[in-house]
Amino acid sequence: MPEVNSKAEKLAMNNVTGTAFIVAEFRAEENQETIPLYTDNVVKIWLNEKTKEIADKIAQNSPAAKEMIKLRTKYFDDVLSNQILGGCKQVVILGSGLDTRAARINGEKVTYFEIDDSDTLELKEETLKANKISANVRYIPGDYIKDGLIALLKESELDFERPTYFLWEGNTTLLAKKDVILTLEQIRYNVKSFRLSFDYMSERVILRTTGYQDINDYIDKYESMYAPWITGFENIATLADELNLKVIENFSTADLHAQYRPRRSLESNLFKFYFVCTLENMSDNLPS
Numbered sequence: 001m002p003e004v005n006s007k008a009e010k011l012a013m014n015n016v017t018g019t020a021f022i023v024a025e026f027r028a029e030e031n032q033e034t035i036p037l038y039t040d041n042v043v044k045i046w047l048n049e050k051t052k053e054i055a056d057k058i059a060q061n062s063p064a065a066k067e068m069i070k071l072r073t074k075y076f077d078d079v080l081s082n083q084i085l086g087g088c089k090q091v092v093i094l095g096s097g098l099d100t101r102a103a104r105i106n107g108e109k110v111t112y113f114e115i116d117d118s119d120t121l122e123l124k125e126e127t128l129k130a131n132k133i134s135a136n137v138r139y140i141p142g143d144y145i146k147d148g149l150i151a152l153l154k155e156s157e158l159d160f161e162r163p164t165y166f167l168w169e170g171n172t173t174l175l176a177k178k179d180v181i182l183t184l185e186q187i188r189y190n191v192k193s194f195r196l197s198f199d200y201m202s203e204r205v206i207l208r209t210t211g212y213q214d215i216n217d218y219i220d221k222y223e224s225m226y227a228p229w230i231t232g233f234e235n236i237a238t239l240a241d242e243l244n245l246k247v248i249e250n251f252s253t254a255d256l257h258a259q260y261r262p263r264r265s266l267e268s269n270l271f272k273f274y275f276v277c278t279l280e281n282m283s284d285n286l287p288s
Contacts, residue, residue, distance in 0.1 A: 019226065020097030020120060021046065023170060025055035026066040027073050037074040037260055042100040045131045046123070061221045064268035069170075071256040072199050075276045076167055079197050079249075080105055083165040088195075090164040092153065094144055094183070095171045098124065102135035112137040113156055115144050145179045149186045161192050168198035173206075173229040180231055181243075188243055188281055195248065195280045202273035203232035212269040236277050250277040 028043045030036045059066050080091065084107040093099055096114035106112075114121065118141035125139055142152045158164070166187060172180050187196060204210045205219065206229055219229065233239055240247045254271040257264070 019170075021051040022055045022058050023069055024098040025051055026059070026069040029066065030070050030073070037070060038077050040073075040100055040104060042103045042128075042133060043098065045127050045133070046098050058225060061225060062218060064218065064270050065222065067257070067267055068253050068271065068274055071253045071260060072169065072276050074260055075251070075256055076169060076197055077101070077105060079195075079278055080165060080167060083195060084110055088163050088165045090158060090162050092158065092164060092166045094149070094166065094168045096121075096124075097170070099167075099169070101167075102137040103128065103133050106136060110136060113140060113153065113158055114138070115140045115142060115149075115152060117141065117143070144183065145175065149183055150190050160190055163193045164191055166191075166194060166196040168196065170199065172198055172200045173231055174227055175231055177231045181239075184239075184243055184245070184279075188245065191281070193281065195278055197276065197278040199274070199276045200236070201229060201232040202275070203234040205270070205273045206230065206232040210269070210273055214268060215270050215273065218268060218270055236275065236279075240279055245279045245281055248278040248280050250275060 024043050024046055027040055028047060030038060031040060080101060083091075084105065089107075089110050090113070091101070091110065092113045092115070093101070094115055096116045097120060099114065102112035102114065112135065114124075114137055116139075121139040121141050128135060138156045140152050140156045144152060153160075168183075175183075184196075187194060202210070205215060208216050208219070210216075223229065236250050237247050252272055253274045253276070254266060256276070257266055257271055
């Protein structure tokens with residue numbers, strides 16, 4: 001275990017990969033609630049005093065981030081669980097980081113495919129094994145933009161004819177818009193039947209045109225500690241129409257907060273501009 005812990009600390013200090021540990025710390029905190037939105041007993045295996053120190057620093061400067069991550073975790077957990085209950089046997093997680101769903105949410109003959117950098121995936125695999133936690137997952141080291149998403153999935157033997165659920169969490173704001181659209185197009189034109197869930201920011205947040213100074217201040221603080229947000233979408237239905245996809249659900253995190261935390265007040269206006277959605281492509285709707 002000392003070698004695994006050393007790897008975790010090294011990655012946690014990395015400005016990019018380290019974000020996975022911050023998100024993991026935020027997710028883990030929900031376990032302490034009297035009635036938690038979800039239970040994640042796996043995530044703690046990657047956390048330590050160093051990761052907590054880094055996450056606490058982020059939370060002090062950007063308190064809304066923690067709650068938004070918890071809300072999206074609950075939403076994505078629920079959608080994923082429903083997909084598996086409905087018979088979906090393939091789950092693809094793009095930029096999986098320290099996602100624990102392959103160990104927490106599973107079913108008979110459900111296979112997960114996780115794509116991320118080799119260091120993160122190696123740490124995940126080693127730590128899960130060291131803690132005797134089983135997960136039916138195929139790790140796919142690579143960059144789904146530079147290496148090509150479909151090429152990576154073909155190498156991992158994804159069955160493109162089977163219904164598949166794609167989860168794309170915490171990625172789109174940090175990617176160029178053309179790469180977000182390219183990823184959606186690749187899935188659209190290669191997977192016969194799928195649903196895909198992801199989170200996204202309103203373009204008005206990126207452009208600083210929401211009219212809320214507290215949002216602009218929040219972004220400035222966040223980006224000074226991590227990385228700039230470069231992509232947002234103002235109307236997800238328009239994007240879906242352009243790609244010949246169907247919007248199944250689209251909620252702001254303010255909507256989720258009202259549903260999941262009805263007795264708590266919103267911490268920030270940003271919740272009104274940060275969304276989660278689920279899109280669908282039916283097999284009989286494929287281009288010829």
